Amino acid sequence: MKKTLFALLSVLLLAACSEPQVTGWIRVNQMGYLPVSKKVAVFLVKDTVDIKKFEVKDSATGKTIQKFELTENFGTWEQFGNTVRLDFSSVETPGVYYLEANGVKSPYFSINKNVYDGTADFVLNYLRQQRCGWNPYLQDSCHLHDGYITGSNDKKLNGKHVDVVGGWHDATDYLQYSTTSLNTIFQMMFAYQQNPQAFGDEYGANGLPGANGIPDIIDEVKWGMDWALKMNPEKNLMFNQIADDRDHIGFRMPTNDPARYDRKTPERPVYHVCGEPQIRGKFMNATTGVSSTAGKFASTFALGAQVLGKFFPEYAAGLRQKAKDAYEFGLSKPGNHQTASVVSPYIYAEDNWVDDMELAAIQLDFLGQGGEYLPDALKWAAQEPVTPWMGADTASHYQWYPFVNLGHYYTAQKARGAERDTVIAYMKKGLQGILDRGESNPFLNGVPFIWCSNNLTVGAITQAHLYENITGDTSYAELEAALRDWLFGCNPWGTSMIVAMPGCEDNPVDPHSSYRDGGANMSCTPGGLVDGPVYSSIYNNLLGISLYSKDVYEDFQTVMCVYHDDYGDYSTNEPTMDGTASLTYILSAYQKEGAKM
Numbered sequence: 001m002k003k004t005l006f007a008l009l010s011v012l013l014l015a016a017c018s019e020p021q022v023t024g025w026i027r028v029n030q031m032g033y034l035p036v037s038k039k040v041a042v043f044l045v046k047d048t049v050d051i052k053k054f055e056v057k058d059s060a061t062g063k064t065i066q067k068f069e070l071t072e073n074f075g076t077w078e079q080f081g082n083t084v085r086l087d088f089s090s091v092e093t094p095g096v097y098y099l100e101a102n103g104v105k106s107p108y109f110s111i112n113k114n115v116y117d118g119t120a121d122f123v124l125n126y127l128r129q130q131r132c133g134w135n136p137y138l139q140d141s142c143h144l145h146d147g148y149i150t151g152s153n154d155k156k157l158n159g160k161h162v163d164v165v166g167g168w169h170d171a172t173d174y175l176q177y178s179t180t181s182l183n184t185i186f187q188m189m190f191a192y193q194q195n196p197q198a199f200g201d202e203y204g205a206n207g208l209p210g211a212n213g214i215p216d217i218i219d220e221v222k223w224g225m226d227w228a229l230k231m232n233p234e235k236n237l238m239f240n241q242i243a244d245d246r247d248h249i250g251f252r253m254p255t256n257d258p259a260r261y262d263r264k265t266p267e268r269p270v271y272h273v274c275g276e277p278q279i280r281g282k283f284m285n286a287t288t289g290v291s292s293t294a295g296k297f298a299s300t301f302a303l304g305a306q307v308l309g310k311f312f313p314e315y316a317a318g319l320r321q322k323a324k325d326a327y328e329f330g331l332s333k334p335g336n337h338q339t340a341s342v343v344s345p346y347i348y349a350e351d352n353w354v355d356d357m358e359l360a361a362i363q364l365d366f367l368g369q370g371g372e373y374l375p376d377a378l379k380w381a382a383q384e385p386v387t388p389w390m391g392a393d394t395a396s397h398y399q400w401y402p403f404v405n406l407g408h409y410y411t412a413q414k415a416r417g418a419e420r421d422t423v424i425a426y427m428k429k430g431l432q433g434i435l436d437r438g439e440s441n442p443f444l445n446g447v448p449f450i451w452c453s454n455n456l457t458v459g460a461i462t463q464a465h466l467y468e469n470i471t472g473d474t475s476y477a478e479l480e481a482a483l484r485d486w487l488f489g490c491n492p493w494g495t496s497m498i499v500a501m502p503g504c505e506d507n508p509v510d511p512h513s514s515y516r517d518g519g520a521n522m523s524c525t526p527g528g529l530v531d532g533p534v535y536s537s538i539y540n541n542l543l544g545i546s547l548y549s550k551d552v553y554e555d556f557q558t559v560m561c562v563y564h565d566d567y568g569d570y571s572t573n574e575p576t577m578d579g580t581a582s583l584t585y586i587l588s589a590y591q592k593e594g595a596k597m
Helices: 004-019 124-129 177-193 216-231 289-312 311-333 354-366 372-383 408-414 417-438 453-471 477-487 577-595
Strands: 026-027 040-046 051-058 064-069 082-087 095-101 109-111 133-135 140-142 148-150 238-240 269-272
Touching: 026 095, 040 477, 064 095, 082 095, 124 133, 124 216, 124 577, 177 216, 177 238, 216 289, 289 311, 289 354, 311 354, 354 372, 354 408, 372 408, 372 417, 408 417, 408 453, 417 453, 417 477, 453 477, 453 577
Parallel strands: 148 269
Antiparallel strands: 026 040, 040 082, 051 064, 051 095, 095 109, 133 140, 238 269
16 A cells, blocks of 8 residues: 555656646757857747756767756747747757757757758759750750840830840749849859858859869859840840740740740840839839849949959950949939839839949949949948848838848948948848847747748848858847748748758748659759748738648648748749849858858
């Protein structure tokens, strides 16, 4: 009797001391973590029970590596009874681990200095797949008849043929835009300029396997730059767009594109940068000038003159004058230039332009003796201290573009004293706006969940990383880490937002892409950054949206935002070339940091 009573008391005591079992999910960065970095997972708990502690365990043995006590939980959020940020930054020993709290285990993850090695090169797979003209992925050519000029206020230009074959398709559709393409080129050049040692050489200039002595990212830059020169064939003549939304006739391979425009031939329209409103479905777009496009041409040519000189000296030298001419054209008619549509109202509704002129001016300053264009850069910077989406609740599609103003970073490098401090303060204010919004959710994500929210997220990560590099101020290190981890699985759905990365873990397998119907070897878009979550209110009001499979993330869709790994959802699961290219800087930067550990 005494023995039985003792056993019963032992069981009751053990039950009283043990943690209550809960239903929940621990979200981690599935790519892994650098040893010396901020590491925070998010525990989504269906119940209202508080979480008191968690452990980091070795994946092979189950042995506890380190225990952590929790003093506070984030609390109720959306449909979850409790949410908890699990900070295990002090664990720095390389290995493969998992987290456990209240009986719930996270996916395995690595802590290693090499976790980001090769990732910046990997995303270039998507850029090669998007090539127009010769496409190495298909080993065939497409859109070789582009194009005829339209949308011009000069009647002599309209209908005239111009050779603009090349570049990249913007996304799943086959439209091409100077706006996004120039930013794509610039982002890749910026990545190489800052972190050249992170890039390898496994492909040739034509995008096919085989080293050619030139880093693959430079091959991709050169492919884009050749096209950019065609889109600005002579002084004061620029083109903004190839094709329009008459392209949107369903999935098909680019090499077999039946879309037709004003002609029976496959020749596609090429929209002139005229600085005046152009068609937007039943309406007209809100174009006011040429500076947003001309500024992008100028900055891209100017940085190209610097970065490409090592590989193509004569070619790079020719870009210097092109950059100056483009900047002068931008000054001739200040304002923004939006894209055009014929069938629907959806366009890239870019409203800002002084950021483009700032970046152009400071790149021209780097080309000269120094100081000639700095006053211009400071003037433009003061007119838009913060990229307006930062801290905002919403925005129109691509209203404030590019999503990160690299002009501030470059201008801060050139400026001195109070002027330098002022520009750095602009960068800080933008980050603070994102952080202030992010503190309302356990993921610290303060990005507005508009179309292409992942692109905004990469922009915020980039700005946070550059801010810390230039100032040494770590105030936004946790924000940067939270947004970085969001892209790799520390989000409500527990999925990476990059196709086939990290690989065997949860990542997009059914992206909105024509390649899904192209055969067994063309089922995805490797390396492509998908658009990312949108507000449920946006998703519910978009035209032509439907899911073709069961929503595997149904339990994790929130009022705040939704994401679907379904090819029918073009709003959240479509890769884009500019978003993907923007990853090259931050991924190469993390590889560089790991190499120093």
